[in-house]
Amino acid sequence: MTRLPPIATADEIIDRAFRRAGKEQARRSTSRARKKITAARQVIDATLQQYVKAFPSFDQLHPFHREVLDAAVGIDRLRQALGGIDWARKKCRQIAQEARRRVREGSEEEAVSAAYGRMSxxxxxxxxxxxxxxxxxxxxxxxxxxxxxxxxxxxxGHPNVGKSSLLRRLSAARPAVAPYPFTTTGIELGHFTVERKYVQHQIQIVEAPGLLDRPLTQKNPVERQALAALYHLADVVVFMLDPTQQCGFTLEAQEHLLEGLKKDLDVAFIEVENKADLLQRDNSRLKISCQSGAGLEALKEKIVETVGV
Ligand SMILES: Nc1nc2c(ncn2[C@@H]2O[C@H](COP(=O)(O)OP(=O)(O)OP(=O)(O)O)[C@@H](O)[C@H]2O)c(=O)[nH]1
Ligand SMILES: [Mg+2]
Incomplete structure (x- = not known):
């Protein structure tokens, strides 16, 4: 999403507008009063218009960003705020127009102070x-x-199964942590590049702690929305189990979570068992170790194949 400019309060905007207007001098046929009114109106207009234009058009946002924005700040509330601000901008134009007319009719100082009062x-x-x-x-x-x-x-996967370790292992650069409204710890973010037919593709990896460690039914509305956002974003979910149970969760609980998520999310799943340096069970899942690096190339291949770049 685009970066937004700093937003001033009403006091700050009015202060700026009137200070700027106070510097105006009469020129030729234009009285100082008219110039002051115009200058104040211009500052307010430009400032408010900048705010309204800076926000993205919500309907055109990617569903992921829309869900995020809605969960984080509320799109209806944003619409209401931007609508109100645009109303104020137009209203100040109208006030300035009327005030300039009154100046022409003679009552200069009165017209200026009335216009200032109304705009403020x-x-x-x-x-x-x-x-x-x-x-x-x-x-x-x-x-x-x-x-x-x-x-x-x-x-x-459950906490402590090795998600961050995998993210670090797969990432080309050091992963970033994106501060995120749903979790206090943020979303960890990495990426790696693969070459296919001489074209480089960037594959993004996200770990959303606390988002995917419980079934949907146990989540609060914000968490559900976060999950929906992630669902719009993810092309594949790598679900990680820790068969050693050193993570502090039983395998039964981990399997149960996996089944629940597969029902909730309509995306491809790759199931992996981590900590293969400690324990390898006999089943068809990919075995990896984020400690030794075993199985990671195979996992990468599988990811690339599933994402289909
Ligand atoms: N022996 C062994 N330990 C591992 C392996 N992968 C991760 N660990 C250890 O498991 C612990 C948890 O790893 P993390 O990568 O932080 O796990 P996580 O899933 O990101 O945990 P949360 O972010 O808290 O949900 C750490 O002490 C890791 O060193 C592995 O393949 N083998
Ligand atoms: Mg982690």
């Missing part, structure tokens, strides 16, 4: 919306790193 009160009426946008901006600007277009692998 209009902008203050949307102060709550401005403050909301200010907060929303922090949240939105904190999550730009996830590329909704890139082929994406989500790593799922």
């Amino acid at each position: 009160s209009v902008v203050h009426r949307v102060d709550e919306h401005l403050r909301f946008l200010k907060e929303a901006r922090y949240v939105i600007n904190a999550m730009p790193t996830i590329d909704a277009q890139a082929p994406t692998v989500a790593i799922a």
